Amino acid sequence: MSDTTAPAAAPDTEVVARVRGATKSYPGVTALDGADFEIRSGEVRALLGRNGAGKSTLIRLLSGVEAPDAGDIEIGGTPLAGGGIRRAAELGVGTVYQELSLVPELSAAENLYLGSWPGGRGRIDYAAMRAGAEEVFAELGVDISPQTRVGELPLAQQQLVEIARAFRARPRLLILDEPTSALAAAEAETVLEAVTRVASRGVGVVYVSHRLDEIRRVADTVTVMRDGAVVETVPVRGATTARIVSLMLGGDAGQEQAPPRRRAHAGGTPLLSVRDLSVPPKVEGVSFDLYPGEVLGLGGLMGSGRTELLRALAGFAPCGGTVEVDGTPVARPTPRAMRRLGVGITPEDRKGEGVVPLLGVSENMVMTWFGGASRAGTVLPSRVSSLGRDLIDRLSIKASGPDTPIVNLSGGNQQKAVIGRWLHAGSRILLLDEPTRGVDVEAKAQIYGIVRELAGQGAAVLFVSSELEELPLVCDRVLALRAGRLHGEFTGDDITLDNIMAAAMAA
Structure with missing residues (x-):
C-alpha cells in the first residue's frame, strides 16, 4: 500500500x-x-x-x-x-x-441534534436541523440524506453519523x-x-x-x-x-511464552476441514484443518472476523466455501446439523448468548441435549441435578449446588459451565470464542487445563482469543487472522507472542 x-x-x-x-x-x-x-x-x-x-x-x-x-x-x-x-x-x-x-427510529438529522434541538418555545425547527445536518455532512464528505432513518443505513454510514454528531459541536x-x-x-x-x-x-x-x-x-x-x-x-x-x-x-514478553505440553498430529483425517470459507463482508477465503487431539489457536484483534468465522462454522451464519466434518462434506451448515455432527460453540458474549441466567447450573449444562436426563420424553429434574452434579465435580465449578442459578456464579465458573454443556452433549469439535474473557487468573489456568484435558481425550479444539498472549500457553498450533484472512501459521517454538502479534497487526 x-x-x-x-x-x-x-x-x-x-x-x-x-x-x-x-x-x-x-x-x-x-x-x-x-x-x-x-x-x-x-x-x-x-x-x-x-x-x-x-x-x-x-x-x-x-x-x-x-x-x-x-x-x-x-x-x-x-x-x-x-x-x-x-x-x-x-x-x-x-x-x-x-x-x-x-x-435507529430517528432520522440522521435528529440523531445529530439529539438533546440539543434547534428552535424555541417548545417547538423544534426541523428546517434548521436539516440544513445544519447537510452542512456537517458536506464538510465531512458524507453522502447521507439528513431525513433517512438511521436504522435503514448500513453500519459504516451509521458510524459516520456518530462522527458527524460529535463534529457538529466543533470540538477541539x-x-x-x-x-x-x-x-x-x-x-x-x-x-x-x-x-x-x-x-x-x-x-x-x-x-x-x-x-x-x-x-x-x-x-x-x-x-x-x-x-x-x-x-x-x-x-x-x-x-x-x-x-x-x-x-x-x-x-x-518472553516470560509469558512458556510452551505448553504440545502434541503434533500424526496426519490422517482431520475432524474439521475448512476450504475457502467466506462470510461476507468480514471473512474471505479461509482454509485450515483441525485434527483430533489438537488445540488450534486462532489469534485476531478486534474486527478481524474471528467471531463471524466461528458462528459460520457452528451454522449460525450463512457462508461460502466447503466444510467437512470427519471427512464428510456438510452441504449447508445449520446449528442443528453441526450439533448433531458433534460441533459445540461457546459464544463470545457469555452473558447474552451463553447462559440462561435464572436457570440452575445443571439446567444450563444439560439444555443442549436432554436425552440423558429424560425418560419417555419427559425431563426428570432429579436426573438433571445428578448429571449437573457430575459435571460440576469434573470441571471444579464452584457452586453451592446443581440447582443454583447460574447468574450467581463468577464469570470463570459460568464459562466452565458453558464448556460443560458440550461435554454433556458429547461434542468432538469445540469452537471456543474468547473462553477466558472476563475471568480471573485462577479461572483462566483452570480453563486452559480443561481445554488440554479435552484435547488429550481426542477432542479437536479451536481456541479463539484477542488476548494473543494466552495462545502460546495453551495451543499446539496458531493461525493469525487479520481483516478476514489468514496471515500466518505457527507451530512449535515459533508460537511466540511477537510472531502472532506481528502477523495479526501487520499492514
Missing part, C-alpha cells in the same frame, strides 16, 4: 489536550501510572496497546467520564479538574465510542474508539476519509485501533501504552511493525 500518511502537525500548533502524571487505580489494579500525553491541533494520534494497557482509562479521563486520582488534565489550556462529561464537552471534547449510541479534540472494528475494509475507507477531513479542520483526533494498515493511512503519530504507562510516541512514517510490536510487548 502506498504511504498516504499526512505530515505530522507542526510543533508550534496549539496543544488541544495535555495529560500530566495521570494516575488512576481501581480495586486491585493500577490502570494508569503517571501517564503523560499531549496532542496538537490537526494531529491524528493513534493510540495502541494490549488489552489492559490503559487506553480506555486514558480516554475516560480525557472525556471527563472519570477523574484521575493524581495528575492534571488540560483541554485547550484549561484544567478539566474533574468537571465531568459536561465540562469536557464545554471545553471541546467529543468522543465516539466503539458501541453505537444512535436511535475528537476521540474515536475502534471506529472501524465492526466494518469490512471497503466500508472502513469512508470512515478514514472522514477522519482525515476532521483533522484538516484543525481538530486533534485520538484514534484507537489495532489495524496498522488504517493507522498508516490516517495517523501522523502513534502513542504506545503498556501496563498503565505511556511508553513512547513515535511518527507513523518510518515506524516498522516490529518496532511497534516491540513497544507494545516490552522486554518481559
